[in-house]
Amino acid sequence: MSASLIYSPFFLITALYLLSSVWGLGNLLRPEGFSKKWADRLPIIAFVLHSLFLIFLTFKTNNIPITNLFESMVFLIWCVVAVFNGVGYLYNVTALGAFLFPLVTLLSLWAIGLMGHPLSAPTNLGKFWLIAHTIPLFMGYAAFTLTFTLSVMYLTQQRQLKLKVFGPLFKGLPSLESLDVLMWRTLSLGFPLLTLGLVFGAFWMRYSNALGPQWYLDSKVVMGLVTWLIYAALLHLRIGVSWHGSRVAALTIVGFILVLFTFLGTFFLGAQHGFQKVSQEDVRLIKELK
Amino acid sequence: MNILVVGLNHKSAPVEIREQLAFSTSKIPEALERFRKGFPSSEVVILSTCNRVELYASSPEDSLTADAVLEFLSRFHGLEKEKFQEHMYSYYGLEAVNHLFFVASSLDSMVVGESQIVGQVKEAYMAAATCEATDKTLNKLFQQALSVAKEVHTKSDIAKGKVSIGSVAVDFAKKMVRDFSDKTVFIIGAGEMAELVLKSLVDQGTRTVMVSNRSFDRAVALAGEYGGKAVRFDDLGEELFKADIVISATAAPHYVLHPEHIREAMKRRRGKPMFLIDLAGEHRDINPEVIKIDNVYLNNIDDLESMVKQNTDERAKEMEKCRAIVEKEAEEFMAWLEEMKIGPAITHLREHFHSIGKEELERLRPKLRGVGEEVWQEVVYTMERTLNKLLHEPAKVGKQEAKNGGGYRYVETLKKLFGIRPTDHSKTAPPNPSGSV
Numbered sequence: 001m002s003a004s005l006i007y008s009p010f011f012l013i014t015a016l017y018l019l020s021s022v023w024g025l026g027n028l029l030r031p032e033g034f035s036k037k038w039a040d041r042l043p044i045i046a047f048v049l050h051s052l053f054l055i056f057l058t059f060k061t062n063n064i065p066i067t068n069l070f071e072s073m074v075f076l077i078w079c080v081v082a083v084f085n086g087v088g089y090l091y092n093v094t095a096l097g098a099f100l101f102p103l104v105t106l107l108s109l110w111a112i113g114l115m116g117h118p119l120s121a122p123t124n125l126g127k128f129w130l131i132a133h134t135i136p137l138f139m140g141y142a143a144f145t146l147t148f149t150l151s152v153m154y155l156t157q158q159r160q161l162k163l164k165v166f167g168p169l170f171k172g173l174p175s176l177e178s179l180d181v182l183m184w185r186t187l188s189l190g191f192p193l194l195t196l197g198l199v200f201g202a203f204w205m206r207y208s209n210a211l212g213p214q215w216y217l218d219s220k221v222v223m224g225l226v227t228w229l230i231y232a233a234l235l236h237l238r239i240g241v242s243w244h245g246s247r248v249a250a251l252t253i254v255g256f257i258l259v260l261f262t263f264l265g266t267f268f269l270g271a272q273h274g275f276q277k278v279s280q281e282d283v284r285l286i287k288e289l290k
Numbered sequence: 291m292n293i294l295v296v297g298l299n300h301k302s303a304p305v306e307i308r309e310q311l312a313f314s315t316s317k318i319p320e321a322l323e324r325f326r327k328g329f330p331s332s333e334v335v336i337l338s339t340c341n342r343v344e345l346y347a348s349s350p351e352d353s354l355t356a357d358a359v360l361e362f363l364s365r366f367h368g369l370e371k372e373k374f375q376e377h378m379y380s381y382y383g384l385e386a387v388n389h390l391f392f393v394a395s396s397l398d399s400m401v402v403g404e405s406q407i408v409g410q411v412k413e414a415y416m417a418a419a420t421c422e423a424t425d426k427t428l429n430k431l432f433q434q435a436l437s438v439a440k441e442v443h444t445k446s447d448i449a450k451g452k453v454s455i456g457s458v459a460v461d462f463a464k465k466m467v468r469d470f471s472d473k474t475v476f477i478i479g480a481g482e483m484a485e486l487v488l489k490s491l492v493d494q495g496t497r498t499v500m501v502s503n504r505s506f507d508r509a510v511a512l513a514g515e516y517g518g519k520a521v522r523f524d525d526l527g528e529e530l531f532k533a534d535i536v537i538s539a540t541a542a543p544h545y546v547l548h549p550e551h552i553r554e555a556m557k558r559r560r561g562k563p564m565f566l567i568d569l570a571g572e573h574r575d576i577n578p579e580v581i582k583i584d585n586v587y588l589n590n591i592d593d594l595e596s597m598v599k600q601n602t603d604e605r606a607k608e609m610e611k612c613r614a615i616v617e618k619e620a621e622e623f624m625a626w627l628e629e630m631k632i633g634p635a636i637t638h639l640r641e642h643f644h645s646i647g648k649e650e651l652e653r654l655r656p657k658l659r660g661v662g663e664e665v666w667q668e669v670v671y672t673m674e675r676t677l678n679k680l681l682h683e684p685a686k687v688g689k690q691e692a693k694n695g696g697g698y699r700y701v702e703t704l705k706k707l708f709g710i711r712p713t714d715h716s717k718t719a720p721p722n723p724s725g726s727v
Contacts, residue, residue, distance in 0.1 A: 161466070161587050162587065164589070166593075166596075166597060170465065173465070174468075175465050175467055175468045176467075176563060177466060177467050177469070177563070178468040241560075242560035242561055244561040244563060245561070245563055245584070245585045246585065247561075247584070
């Protein structure tokens with residue numbers, strides 16, 4: 001089966017995320033036309049399909065589905081939606097979906113754009129360390145994606161309160177305090193996960209040679225560290241200096257841009273981070289050898 | 291069975307007239323009893339609130355008319371009819387039912403969608419039921435009115451969106467605050483308006499209250515009422531930082547809170563957000579420049595009022611939907627009422643036919659003197675069979691018509707067709723179309 005055929009279910013999943021965005025925004029702006037029931041239900045349906053797709057990929061590749069950039073992105077999106085569903089279950093913030101799913105849809109479209117990207121992971125990577133390193137990192141990034149979304153909501157609501165714009169968006173958004181609390185919670189969920197992922201990564205590199213002896217100079221490693229420092233500073237400012245609201249929100253947005261850059265941007269600057277360029281020619285050769 | 295309502299409300303009459311015609315709770319049993327003495331077979335409910343006085347009555351007698359009710363009101367209150375007559379409206383039948391459902395659903399209220407009226411209608415009905423002033427018709431009518439009110443409130447957004455300054459202020463606060471229980475409210479200027487907003491916030495769970503006032507005694511009094519702390523006006527700046535929500539409503543002709551105050555307070559609060567509500571009218575209490583300070587939010591009385599207006603307008607938009615619900619229910623009630631009337635009407639018709647049959651047989655008997663008893667019985671039997679067969683269809687159709695809401699018209703048609711003398715008076719037309727007597 002060709003790669004594009006294996007990946008084709010993701011088009012449907014992307015469509016469902018798009019639908020979730022439309023319905024979520026509809027519910028926020030015109031609740032009489034877009035029921036809350038479906039605003040809650042659509043993301044769950046998309047998530048279930050997404051999960052099935054990942055299980056399918058895992059069996060197909062016999063590895064966790066991050067063997068190339070497309071799969072990594074798809075896995076990250078899954079983590080984001082998983083954390084969203086968890087937060088939604090615990091705190092019932094309907095408006096969150098309306099802000100998150102447009103972003104999820106954009107990330108999904110980006111993933112689709114990465115389908116043919118030639119970077120892919122070598123098959124000889126140790127599975128234990130791979131999982132120990134990537135799963136916490138991916139979940140951490142997912143938590144930060146939510147922090148980012150909440151920050152956007154916070155700044156939107158704050159702007160409306162300051163400018164006294166009392167439209168439907170004003171009525172639909174939760175209180176600043178709720179958003180602030182949730183920002184704080186997702187941040188405190190993401191940070192330990194990020195730390196854990198980085199520490200496991202460092203351990204891994206001590207035992208393997210996947211990135212060469214000077215692994216710490218790999219741009220993705222460096223960026224990972226910068227991201228960590230930003231979030232550490234954020235937590236410090238929040239706990240120690242008692243920063244509130246808008247400034248925290250603005251900084252988490254910076255943090256998220258760094259996350260995205262660390263996650264994917266570095267690859268476009270030439271970093272390989274354990275991935276190898278596989279040309280179509282190579283793929284054909286490997287197939288013939290088999 | 292006739293239903294009528296005679297009354298006046300905030301739209302039809304000035305407050306002085308409403309006050310003169312109002313029934314105090316203690317007077318209602320006496321009024322009900324006196325009314326029932328005047329109209330022995332009637333049922334009656336008196337609804338008397340600060341915005342309306344209405345008398346709902348039902349009677350099989352023709353004598354119960356809007357005019358008779360006006361006479362009763364005039365006698366009971368010792369007022370000349372001419373003094374209030376022009377402010378009164380009256381509705382009969384379907385229109386009366388519609389009106390009650392409209393009132394109970396809070397569609398006729400001064401603040402459309404307010405929830406108080408449902409309780410008042412219920413109380414009025416309970417008071418009448420306790421005095422045994424209601425029977426089948428008004429029992430059914432008022433029970434249905436209460437259920438219609440519930441339906442209107444659940445199926446429409448008529449009660450959505452707050453329409454008082456206090457509740458709108460809470461709505462704003464809710465966009466900043468998630469949990470009110472650990473928040474401190476600071477009142478500056480212990481006036482009526484500030485207290486109103488304070489009460490709404492306390493209802494949301496606020497426990498810590500601080501009050502500052504030019505006259506310290508008044509501050510102590512208000513603080514005492516809410517278990518709060520009174521702050522001397524000169525110490526305001528010193529204590530301000532403790533407040534999460536500040537409500538200011540002084541009569542001062544200048545700003546009371548300046549950006550420096552707030553900046554200082556925010557420093558001491560370590561940036562914790564602060565929500566300010568300026569309830570002062572023309573001369574604002576809080577310098578609007580404070581909005582430039584991070585994590586400080588300010589709403590003034592104009593913002594609150596414009597939100598009230600927005601919500602009121604939205605309620606008005608829901609009116610059509612509610613009207614449809616009410617009208618459907620009123621028609622259902624009338625159908626029930628008609629079904630109640632069909633039974634007696636068919637009995638009348640049966641009696642009417644059989645009395646004609648009996649008359650004819652009596653006329654025939656002497657002419658058939660030669661005929662034996664057995665044959666005569668056969669003739670009588672045939673007559674009865676014929677009459678019953680003729681009656682079968684009208685009775686069947688009558689029941690169907692009643693179910694479909696055409697019972698009233700059907701009964702009227704029967705009466706006309708067969709010349710049955712009227713014993714049941716159910717006129718639906720009010721004396722004049724404008725509704726006022």
